[in-house]
Amino acid sequence: MNKGEYMKKIIYVDNAATTALNEKAYNEMIPYLREDFGNPSGLYTFAREPRRAVNEARSIIANCIGAEKNEVYFTSGGTESDNWAIKGTAFSSKHKGKHIITTQIEHHAVLNSCKFLESQEFQITYLPVDEEGLISTEDLQSAIRNDTVLISIMLANNEIGTIENIKDLVEIAHNYSILFHTDAVQAVGHIGVNVKKLNIDLLSASAHKFNGPKGTGFLYISNKCELTELLSGGEQENGKRSGTENVAAIVGMAVALKDNIENLTERMNYVQKLKSYFLDKLSQTQLNYIVNGCKNALPGTISLSFKNVNGEALMHRLDLKGIEVSTGSACDSHNTQLSHVIKAINVDKIYANGTIRISISHTNDFKELDFIVESLTKIIG
Ligand code: PLP
Secondary structure, eight states: OOOOHHHHHHHHBBBTTOOOOOOHHHHHHHHHHTTTTOOOTSSSSGGHHHHHHHHHHHHHHHHTTOOOGGGGGESSSSSHHHHHHHHHHHHHHSSSOOEEETTSSSSSSHHHHHHHHHHTTTTEEEOOOTSOOOHHHHHHHHHHHHEEEEEEOBBBBBTTOOOOOOOHHHHHHTTTTEEEEEHHHHHTTTBOOOOHHHHEEEEEEEGTTTTSSOOEEOOOOTTTTTOOOOOSSSSSSTSSSSSSSOOOHHHHHHHHHHHHTHHHHHHHHHHHHHHHHHHHHTSSSSEEEEEESOOSSOEEEEEEEEOOOOHHHHHHHHHHHHOOOBSSOGGGGGGOOOOOOHTTOOHHHHHTTTTEEOOTTOOOOOHHHHHHHHHHHHHOO
16 A cells, blocks of 8 residues: 555544644745745845744734733744743742642653752642542642742643643632643644633643644743743844744744634534544443543543553554554653553553543544444454
């Protein structure tokens, strides 16, 4: 089978890992890879168009999340945004304190940034979650100390899709004048996210999760925050994040996000319908499984744990049928150990090892879901 035939055959339902590039974004990126290749920092005429494009992309993105234009900083993606938000606050000369609060279910970009800070004499509290993956406001309240400088809690979980009650958690942080960062990598472009309504201080996003190109993203930094820069150099991004801008990717990210936001309600409703259809079909089988997460979840993310099944083997058997899902989180696909999220929500051992994540997007259809249910029944049943 050649590559084209293979691509036509596969059923891609791992959209929480990455998404297909939006066609409009692809087309609008091309000129900046070809004729308009100038460096946006250049002082001559040829630099004007790429500089204009980067500026326009910043305005579009700011609009999509309710931010001011000067609060959007381009980065290389979610990992860098998380690292910058956490380390940049910890080492800031304005925001002082040696204690950070986060959760046990964060992405490793957050967890490992916190781990690094532990080696630099910071203290980290990792809040537990309930069986739905939710943080309790009481737990947050009682973890706060005099020297807490930052609270970092994700908006939506990448493995089980749980959406946290960020607004309530931010309110607690602000009662104590503590900065609040949210990793919104799974949320931006999929559900409505407005930084002013959430009253958030720092927010991470990544283009390839919302049909933009890989290797680009942004960090929203509210005007009241002063972060230390991670990357020093040529003073791009207002002197806060040096490095020549990835112009084509930045343009593609803005086009993709705008397209998703303009079609948000329609796409959310469709993906939600697909999810309900799939779960309904699955419930009509004899399979023994549990659905992880909570009611208030990302529209397309489904975490299933099958009884007495090896999740990794199941993933490979589905792959042989052309169905692309992931075990736990694809961001640590090299790690075959039980996911820290599945552990934190306390999934019963006989189910936990049989966990797979199916993440649907607006590019999927009902027929594909029929085939997945049929295949799961054949493989496990
Ligand atoms: N945060 C979350 C919640 C994610 O799901 C991911 C990637 O899956 C990241 C951060 C890292 O983003 P990136 O792949 O852009 O580095």
